[in-house]
Amino acid sequence: MKVLIVDDNLMTRRMISDFLGEMGHEVAGEAGDGDSALKAFAVLHPEVVLLDIIMPGRSGVEVLEEMRKLDPAVQIVMITAVEQEGIDKQLFELGVTAILHKPFSYGEFKETIKKCIG
């Protein structure tokens, strides 16, 4: 499964990359901000996007909206420290597949990714 990791923190991207590696999935690409994420998305056509909310420039919510317009079928998992009822509700209304709140364990990550694969 091809995965695009979008998070402005390098340590978090490394951790997620390691988790995906343990699961046997391919990291198709990484991005540290919304504009880079949208460029990578257009080129790589990932099956799953792991997307942070708080980033420089565009927020992950804006990126989610754009990616949904470009590919209604892509699985998008928000990975974020933002845990507010109003925002979670907004994300599901915008078509997010799942939300993983930081900090999370490898086990929680694995379960969430397995649900994306179906």
Added chain:
Amino acid sequence: MNDEENGILQRLAVSGLERCLTRLSSVSAGTWKLTYSGIFRGTLPEAVRRHGFTKPSAAAVYFNVKGGFPFASVMFFDPDDTEHLTQCFMGDSFSRAAHPGITGEVVFLELGNMVLNSLINAVQNVLKRKTIPMPPKYLDGEFPGIVAGLGSVMDLKQDFRIFKATLAISRGERSGTSEVFAMIPDELSAELAKIEGERQDASF
């Protein structure tokens, strides 16, 4: 100061922080504990002077939440704890030497992101509002320089209710300390107390 408002604020902040620290302890290699919390009145410079660090310098991660009820929060770290905190979060198998781009700044920014967002989340959920903060910012150096840097996002002369928490992050024999300060304007404190009062009235 209004003791009732202080009590409500402290309970809310502690609840948010402890939720985060419990999760950090269960998902990472370290144990993260709240060892102190308290509320006092003062300006940001006065708050920073009340830090418990013995060294003259530190690293700081801070958020400034804008909107109807703005507030700022900052988390202080000891730069000498970089390796220890990285191991606490990422575990033994992770080596910063193998990832030179993962500097102390990167480590502290993500830890600060999680801990400070737990406070922001707690406040926003009580207010039934939603806010996506701007990305956290980082400063390091001596404390007067850090205060001057924080002055770019907050009024250094404004008086606040200040929530302070001390965290102990331990693994094996080693322990590190971090401090959190949240500068709460009176309007926000009053609103949180009003909502809590209405909630208690409704439950009777």
